[in-house]
Amino acid sequence: MHQLSQLQKTFYKFYVCTAVRKFFFFLDPLRTGRIAIPDILCSGYLDKLLELREEDADLDDLEQNWFSCQSASKIYTRYLQLDKDHNGLLSRDELAKYNSSTLTPVFITRVFQECLTYSGEMDYKSYLDFVLALENRNSPQGLRYLFQIMDVDNKGYLHPGDLNFFYRGMIQMLSTRPLTEVPPFNNVQNEIFDMVKPVDSMRITLKDLINWLVL
Template identity: 50%
Template sequence: TGKILIKDMLTSPILAELYELRQERWTMEDAMQNWFSVQSSLRVYDQYLKLDTDHNGMLKKEELAKYSPGLTKIFIDRVFEEYQTFEGEMDYKTFLDFVLAMENKKTPQAIQYFWRILDVYNKGGIDTFVINMFFRNVIEMLENRD
């Protein structure tokens, strides 16, 4: 729905990060870890620009694959299938959602993000075929490293 309940906001760690912005003295490490800081925003945006090797302002699958060497082809394919792309390319907003999920894997929002990728048939569950499909890609990646 794009909305958040006040009680959820008050009990969320996000509120603490927003309050941290009011501090006058920050260490660079604190600033980089706070999602709402200028430093953190610039870090993610700089990462996006570095991945965008053709400089068209969008990321292709091949460009996103360079985000982390552990990303498998099937995982990236599923990201592009499940999340909004523009003519098969990812914009900055979609990349930001991806990075938020990748860097905060234990949050309910990240788990929901990844579940959507794993739930290939949109049935609310996965079967052995889907598990094997993702696992085979991991095995292939490990074999190709040697």
Template identity: 55%
Template sequence: MLELRETNITLEQLEANWFSFESAKRVYASYLHLDDDRNGMLSRQELSGYNNGTLTDAFLDRVFQECLTYEGEMDYKAYLDFVLAMENRHEPQAIIFLFRILDLGGQGRLCSRTLEYFFSAVEERLGPSPDVPRSCDVLNEIFDMVKPRHPDYITLDDLLRSGKGDTVLSILFDIQAFFMYENREALAAGAGGETVI
């Protein structure tokens, strides 16, 4: 708490700190901005505008299947949980939250068919392009990154142990994250700049 009283903290640092007034104001403002019909709740359509609309339909459908909603709409508390996970994807709690959304069968594992389902939604959003890798190549890369204990599926423990859980999950539902991952070498070299799709 003393850290919040320091005067040499930048506005950017305060907005990144979940316990600061600036962060709370930023998240609440984003909620209000998304709430097009001004009913105090977010529909699936309204949430699709989150993060400049980079989330896939398959993922958004699952968010509304797995998160507590009221008559199919998300309240502010559920939105806070969602945003906390989305903004801190590298944290184990966020990986657990996101894994639950992607675990279609609720069996505690992501099989190839599940991964294909979510990646096909990314492909659909990106449209036909020779630059988009084939789904079998992406799946192989995911299994190579995670190195799961079982060759046919990935568990939550596999993701957490791999240290790549945030990357793996993000490229399956966020086209911006997929673009950043696919172009990581060019971006690291400075050739890609701050490209946003």
């Protein structure tokens, strides 16, 4: 493909990992390690990959195309920037710097409790899942990833206690920032449940969230 012809050999395996991970994140959400060929053909992701054959591709389009050299390099470069001790893995403190440190310590801790780690640190594949989930929060696959993070006790549903757990983490972070007004938890809880409209008025399941998403 023309747009990949300038790919440096040292970056090749990381590019392949980046490209393949998107297919598995969206088409193998249950992590079976397999993807059906018809699913690949119907997904539209193969079309985005094949766009890289075009010699006169628009630069802005390439920046937005996950499979482009520009996009993959940007993602991997950010990973390297977060890896302050240069051991090839990310610690909790290192990942906490993601997106200008806008994620709460509580959320980061839950990410590490749920994702595959090596001696308590995150590798590039898990980082890609993390990025894909946050960048695609309004997709069923992104919701599944985030639901697992928020389902603190792995119950299969979220209750007010789960929401309050993350709310308190947010309050703690915002307490260091001046002039930040935060609504009371009951208001937040009521708004979330009113918005999602779960089948059970005191529980939110992943199915409830996906149904809300497609409305």
